[in-house]
Amino acid sequence: MAETITLRAEARDRAGKGAARAARRAGRVPGVLYGEGKPATLVSVDPRELTRELHKPGFFARLVNLDLNGTTHRSLPRDVQYDPVTDHPLHVDFLRVNAGTTVTVAVPVVFTNQETSPGIRRGGMLNIVRHEIDLVCPVEAIPDRITISLDGFEIGDSVHITNVKLPEGTRPTMARNFTVASIAAPTAVRDEQVAAAQAATAAKSAADAAAAAAAAGDTPAAPGAAAAPAAGAAPAAGAAAGGAKPAAKK
Amino acid sequence: MFQPARTKYRKAHKGRVHGKAKGGTTLNFGNFGMKATEPGRVTAREIEAARRAITRHIKRVGRVWIRIFPDVPVSRKPAEVRMGSGKGTPEFWIARVKPGRIMFELDGVPHQLAHEAFALAAAKLSVSVRTVTRVGEGGEP
Numbered sequence: 001m002a003e004t005i006t007l008r009a010e011a012r013d014r015a016g017k018g019a020a021r022a023a024r025r026a027g028r029v030p031g032v033l034y035g036e037g038k039p040a041t042l043v044s045v046d047p048r049e050l051t052r053e054l055h056k057p058g059f060f061a062r063l064v065n066l067d068l069n070g071t072t073h074r075s076l077p078r079d080v081q082y083d084p085v086t087d088h089p090l091h092v093d094f095l096r097v098n099a100g101t102t103v104t105v106a107v108p109v110v111f112t113n114q115e116t117s118p119g120i121r122r123g124g125m126l127n128i129v130r131h132e133i134d135l136v137c138p139v140e141a142i143p144d145r146i147t148i149s150l151d152g153f154e155i156g157d158s159v160h161i162t163n164v165k166l167p168e169g170t171r172p173t174m175a176r177n178f179t180v181a182s183i184a185a186p187t188a189v190r191d192e193q194v195a196a197a198q199a200a201t202a203a204k205s206a207a208d209a210a211a212a213a214a215a216a217g218d219t220p221a222a223p224g225a226a227a228a229p230a231a232g233a234a235p236a237a238g239a240a241a242g243g244a245k246p247a248a249k250k
Numbered sequence: 251m252f253q254p255a256r257t258k259y260r261k262a263h264k265g266r267v268h269g270k271a272k273g274g275t276t277l278n279f280g281n282f283g284m285k286a287t288e289p290g291r292v293t294a295r296e297i298e299a300a301r302r303a304i305t306r307h308i309k310r311v312g313r314v315w316i317r318i319f320p321d322v323p324v325s326r327k328p329a330e331v332r333m334g335s336g337k338g339t340p341e342f343w344i345a346r347v348k349p350g351r352i353m354f355e356l357d358g359v360p361h362q363l364a365h366e367a368f369a370l371a372a373a374k375l376s377v378s379v380r381t382v383t384r385v386g387e388g389g390e391p
Contacts, residue, residue: 054385056385059385082275082276084270084271084272084349084350085349085350108386125312125357125358127313128357131384
């Protein structure tokens with residue numbers, strides 16, 4: 001169960017961008033509190049308090065007691081708008097929630113036992129496909145995190161949602177068996193695999209050429225003769241593509 | 251170097267880079283990112299130089315994502331040519347970058363190594379940048 005945090009808020013009287021900008025100029029972050037069939041309430045919060053909570057993982061999975069002029073409103077953060085350059089919060093949305101409300105929340109995923117994963121110990125890289133998983137759950141039982149153990153995972157293995165033990169009473173929003181993370185081969189291993197595949201291809205083409213020459217009655221070609229141009233072709237092609245000028249079509 | 255496989259038109263207007271980035275402003279793949287803080291035109295050579303600086307510093311562990319693509323051709327006239335007689339020939343490709351745009355992402359490396367790699371890469375770029383970190387990895391949102 002996620003912890004409940006408290007944020008102090010002040011009411012705003014006017015809606016719109018002018019009023020929101022005025023709130024920002026006054027050193028506040030404008031926001032709105034809505035839901036439960038009641039009219040929306042315009043609020044503003046202290047940027048330092050808000051930023052402190054935003055810097056902790058799983059902000060959208062934590063219930064917020066919004067202290068508005070002495071009245072506490074139980075809410076769930078639904079959206080935060082950031083400045084694209086500075087990443088400072090510009091606006092925040094809160095949804096009123098009551099006991100028994102079912103909500104969709106993004107719960108952060110935490111990976112444990114990375115040191116006991118043979119794949120990671122061999123240099124594999126944990127490729128996290130989903131840093132957060134959208135879950136449908138009651139407000140009282142929002143998990144603060146989903147813990148996934150990587151114990152025993154090899155390079156090439158994947159963690160799917162069906163392999164993850166979700167907390168009681170929760171279910172993912174997506175019906176399909178999506179991938180949460182995988183353990184990818186390190187770049188060095190991938191390069192070795194590519195080199196091995198290229199060598200195998202070159203050897204096979206050399207063998208084919210030798211067999212064809214033997215069938216034609218010629219002297220068999222040296223083993224490396226066919227491989228050399230094949231190996232040299234790739235960099236040459238890459239260099240040609242890399243040095244090409246912008247498309248010179250008429 | 252990056253360049254489009256084919257283009258609809260061979261030459262493009264110069265244009266100006268106004269405003270802040272509308273998309274591509276948050277980390278999508280890795281735990282660390284390099285965010286532009288000023289507008290500019292980043293050439294394909296700069297992107298490749300920055301990519302090499304990052305991959306060489308992290309010694310081929312981890313993973314790098316490039317979030318910009320140079321799809322705008324830039325033309326030049328030859329030296330000592332009088333003005334007029336049409337637009338010059340396309341010479342290189344650039345990506346128009348607005349402030350806030352995540353240009354590179356990195357994952358699978360420690361915090362310190364990522365910052366060092368981005369500092370080396372930033373020296374290859376013509377726009378000023380800053381490093382951003384995913385929440386929970388000790389950084390900003």
